[in-house]
Amino acid sequence: MNVNILVVEDDVIIQDMVCKFLQKEGWFVDACANGDDGLSLLYDKAYQLIILDIMLPGTNGQELLKQLRQICDTPVLMMTALSDDANQLRAFNNQADDYITKPFSMQILVKRAQALLRRSGALKKEIQAGKLVLFPETYATEYDGNKITLTPKEFEILELFARNAGKIISHETLLTRIWGYDFEGNEGIIHASMKKLRDKLPCSIIRTIKGVGYCLEVGGDD
Amino acid sequence: MNVNILVVEDDVIIQDMVCKFLQKEGWFVDACANGDDGLSLLYDKAYQLIILDIMLPGTNGQELLKQLRQICDTPVLMMTALSDDANQLRAFNNQADDYITKPFSMQILVKRAQALLRRSGALKKEIQAGKLVLFPETYATEYDGNKITLTPKEFEILELFARNAGKIISHETLLTRIWGYDFEGNEGIIHASMKKLRDKLPCSIIRTIKGVGYCLEVGGDD
DNA sequence: TCTATTTATTAATAATTTATCAAACTCAAA
């Protein structure tokens, strides 16, 4: 799968340089210069990494971090000129994943970004969850070594479950992540899609938690 | 689950201080002063985080990191007096997860350790009350290691009891916390719900205090 | 022991959520 990174930084020179170095790694980068734009981009698209400056016009980086943690758990790297401990502690309290102070070498920024992406599994070619293996590049799927043929939509859904194995995916999350936050249609589409997906899976590895959502059960196997 | 951390640092003063601060978080810490001891500890026990100094007698930290990555993918935080970029880049190339340079504040070390633990799922929160364990994120429930399947409402009720283990929950509290302060219905709903919940629990761990309320008994076990 | 009160139990019903299925629609490839 493609790696998408969001950079929020108001200094054009730095923004430009950061983007360039990240793109050199083959990653896709969206950039903006203030917190509000950042937040609206986050609603539109799934990112695997977010890089935030702290001092921003309008909503600052700390505030933005706090707000985005309400809606997603994407790794966040804070990148700032504020080198005092208080600001760093505050960032980690707001559930940042890393914090580097300017000036920093671009190589190190890239390496730290890479470390976060590696740890979150975004750089893996395949996603494993119990006996289930997904290959996002080819849409190939295996369960316990046996091939399963999924349609693109089915694959997307199963990929979402596999990346969050053991966690509950609510109907709302499913709708926004698979059909987009602005999906107008009927919620029944979830049930129809889940039925088709489950029919192709060998056993009931997707549990229904009535009134809450679905959950891919990953047994203590492999 | 318990969090186990391995610290490899030859400077006794620093080792001591690091251990003390980590233990203050409720984490279990093993420490040693050289790479070879570190490696043999890694073979013996599963750690959720490894903290490595680079300059060590014998096998140094970079070398140790390279070797341990052959056998495990545990998050590694490098902690070193070497502040040059080359060493930091090398650490990340050897698949370190973080790198901080001495001198650093203990608070920041702890926060960074916490960030790594959080990201790797080692801190996932569960509610424990005696032999009862609740996982609010997945609605999973265990008693003495055995799975119990609860409906969302049953789970909510049990969660309230578990969060207040040993304390009496009055009927009024139950009603307002579970059914909302504006619940119009019959109070008999409490009795019906409690009956169903108790039927699923292996023994009578919820005591009735007549005229007052209910109380989750937490034996002096675990 | 008797009585009033509280709680437990049960079955029936209501409400809600999810599963299923067939038909209609879309869109790209032949």
Next chain:
DNA sequence: TTTGAGTTTGATAAATTATTAATAAATAGA
């Protein structure tokens, strides 16, 4: 233009969960 795989819709069935209401049992106080 036709075909067909893939997706979506909407109607209906099935299942689960929540609630009520009636009755039984237990408890504490007189």
